[in-house]
Amino acid sequence: MQGKLVRLERPADQDYELMAQWFGPDSAAAVMAATEGDVVTAEDFRKLDHTGGLRQFAVRDGEDRTVGAVHYKAQGPVGGYVLGGAIGDPELWRRGFGAEAFDLLIDHLFHARNAHRVTFTTALYNKNVMRLVTGVGFTLEGILREYFYLDGRHHDGAVWGLLRHEYYAAVEELKRTDPTFVLPDTIPEADKAEARRLLAEYITSPNGKTSAGLLLASVAAADGAGASVAAADAAGASVAVADAAGQPAEPSAQP
Secondary structure, eight states: OSSSEEEEEEOHHHHHHHHHTTTSSTHHHHHTTTTOOOOOOHHHHHHHHHSSSOEEEEEEETHHHHHEEEEEESSTTTTTTEEEEEEGGGTTSSHHHHHHHHHHHHHHHHSSSSSSSSEEEETTTOOEEEEEEOOOOOOOOEEEEEEEETEEEEEEEEEEEHHHHHHHHHHHHHHOOOOTTOOSSOOHHHHHHHHHHHHHHHHHSSSSSOHHHHHHHHHHHHHHHHHHHHHHHHHHHHHHHHHHHHHHHOOOOOO
């Protein structure tokens, strides 16, 4: 998944090592991402990823450096997902890396995985995420009172959600206001149209075979065979009647 500032890729082994540093206890990224802050190892992240507990992506910048990580996991009914992640180095915050990384992840979930809703929870002490989420179309769905603990006291959390129709409405608005915006498709529309044209040509060609066509052909063949048998039976009956009457039978019209 490629953006203007960053791209998302499946993690390599060294990326799991970085995740363990970024999201471990007392790390700045863990505090701002409002993670549990537990002691975690690279192997913990690798197992979560490989078993499907989390689907993780490394965030790489234009210099091919891994600068952060984002993830999603399924939640609730089919089509529901929870997002998470952060840019690891505080020196790289507020450069647009995190915003674009989450944009790419959201595009992937709605446009490639048929998501119905995505949600995430943020601590109300995180002003950077508050600036981000209030400007991209998410709806505030609830306040979690005294949900996070930091600096000797509890802080409220905010739950944000985005539904499928809201996402595509935002996409259409972007298309209208930004001529350079293109929602990335895995396969270009022109290629999809060409594939449909090739299929239509095959179906209508003399050599085109479809299950419906084969069924019709088999029914027609069975009907033809039945007609031949009936004609033969009729001819035989005519001969038998003629023999019984001592008269020659009328010649059959069938060969």
